[in-house]
Amino acid sequence: MQGAVKSLFIYETPKVVEIKNWKIGLTQCVLQAVIAIYVVWYVLLYEKGYQVNDTAVSSVTTKVKGNIISKCPSEDLVYPALEHNAFFIMTNYIKTKAQRSTSRHKSACNSDSDCANLTASAHEIGVHTGKCLKISSGSGVCEIYAWCPLENDTHVLKNGVQSLDFIRNYTVYIKNDIEFPKFNVKR
Numbered sequence: 001m002q003g004a005v006k007s008l009f010i011y012e013t014p015k016v017v018e019i020k021n022w023k024i025g026l027t028q029c030v031l032q033a034v035i036a037i038y039v040v041w042y043v044l045l046y047e048k049g050y051q052v053n054d055t056a057v058s059s060v061t062t063k064v065k066g067n068i069i070s071k072c073p074s075e076d077l078v079y080p081a082l083e084h085n086a087f088f089i090m091t092n093y094i095k096t097k098a099q100r101s102t103s104r105h106k107s108a109c110n111s112d113s114d115c116a117n118l119t120a121s122a123h124e125i126g127v128h129t130g131k132c133l134k135i136s137s138g139s140g141v142c143e144i145y146a147w148c149p150l151e152n153d154t155h156v157l158k159n160g161v162q163s164l165d166f167i168r169n170y171t172v173y174i175k176n177d178i179e180f181p182k183f184n185v186k187r
Contacts, residue, residue: 054182061177062087066170091167096151107142115142 019025043049064087109115109132117130126146134140179186 052182054180056178056180058176058178061175063173063175064089064170065173066167068166068170087172089167089170089172094151096147096149107144109140109142111140114140 107115107128112130112132115128115130115132117128126144129143129145131143132140133143177187
C-alpha cells in the first residue's frame, strides 16, 4: 500500500540521447524538408487543400397535418409537388358552380371583321373566336371562348369567415436531410 502511495509522488522524464552523426542528422533534416514541401507545395498550393469543396446531396420532406371541414380533398389543399423549392397551402377559394370552358357573347360588332380571330384584350376575359353573332335587333356581339360563368370574387368571405378558416391550425413539418459524401458528413 505504501508503494502505491509513493508512486503517486514520483516524477519521471524520458532520457534524451544526443547522437553526433552527420548522416543521421542529414537524414532527419531531409525527411522534415520533404514533409514540409509536400504539405506546403502539393497539399496547399497545387491541390488547393484549403479550398476543398463537395457537392451536397440533399432531400426535403414536407408533411402537413390538420383537421378541416371542407368539400375539397386533401390533395387540393396542399400542393408540394407543383411548387419549385416551396409548397403551397390553400387558405381560401372561390367556388363557381357549373363553370365550364365554352363560348360567350361579348363586345358589340356588325360583322366578323369587327371580331379579331384568336386575340385577347385586357378588359375582356377570354379569346375572340372571330365570329360576330347577330342579335334580333340587327347589331351583333363578338363570340369569346372563356370559362363560363365567370367567377364572382366580390364575396370571398362567408359571414366574415374564410372558407377554410381552420387552416390556421395546421402543422407544417419540414425535414431536410443533407450529405457531403467527400467528407462523410450526414445531417
